[in-house]
Amino acid sequence: MDQTDAAPEARPPLAVDIDGTLTDRNRTVDPRVFAALREWPAPVVLATGKALPYPVALCEFAGLATLVVAENGGVVCLDTDTHDEIVVDGDQAAAERVAAAYRDAGHDLGWGSLDLVNRWRETEVAVSHDAPLAPLREIAAEHGLRVFDTGFAYHVVSPDMDKGQGLSIVADRLGRATEEFVAIGDSENDVATFEAAGRSFAVANADDAATQAADHVTDATYAEGFFEALSTVRSSP
DSSP: OOTTSOOGGGOOOEEEOOTTTTBOTTSOBOTHHHHHHHTOSSOEEEEOSSOTHHHHHHHHHHTOOEEEEEGGGTEEEEESSSOEEEEEOSOHHHHHHHHHHHHHTTOOOSSTTTOTTTTTOSSOEEEETTSOHHHHHHHHHHTTOEEEEOSSEEEEEOTTOOHHHHHHHHHHHHTOOGGGOEEEEOSGGGHHHHHHSSEEEEOTTOOHHHHHHOSEEOSSOHHHHHHHHHHHHHHOO
């Protein structure tokens, strides 16, 4: 065996962000990631700020077992041959109160009247980057919540909710330690995943928080950075 390529059966499970990590700068998923994720010889967890239907659909179309951490850790879903469970942990009512107060202050969430971004959320509220951040942070703090900037939206979340905790739930159900996982992401909401995982990669387009928290930063951006991280893991002893 080539000593530069670790045995497939020895490869670690993955925890992978979606926007900015499996996509290009326009949030279009690189079609090559479907085969790369499907062929990875260990569990793959999609850990995202998106509402649950989006990562579940990505698992469906990629041919993956459904192992999902959605809404920045607020919703965890396992739908496999051996596990069938959804865990919801977050204060949606408080997030909705923040959204109402934000509107009362004269601001809009920025998604239009249909607002598909928030339609299926169960634990948080997402606000467009076109909306002002400072008053959102102030109002969220008044309600005991915090705001994540994922690079694509501002997320109003419960203070004790993050992707790292969501990954811990999935790992526990799979009989794995979180330290077995390799995490790959691009923004501050991935920091908790990086801290929980045994090894972490920030793609080159990552924000400062993710870059500082990661064990490695790729040379390539977006999905190319994801492929670079996989290549590095494959070649690790």
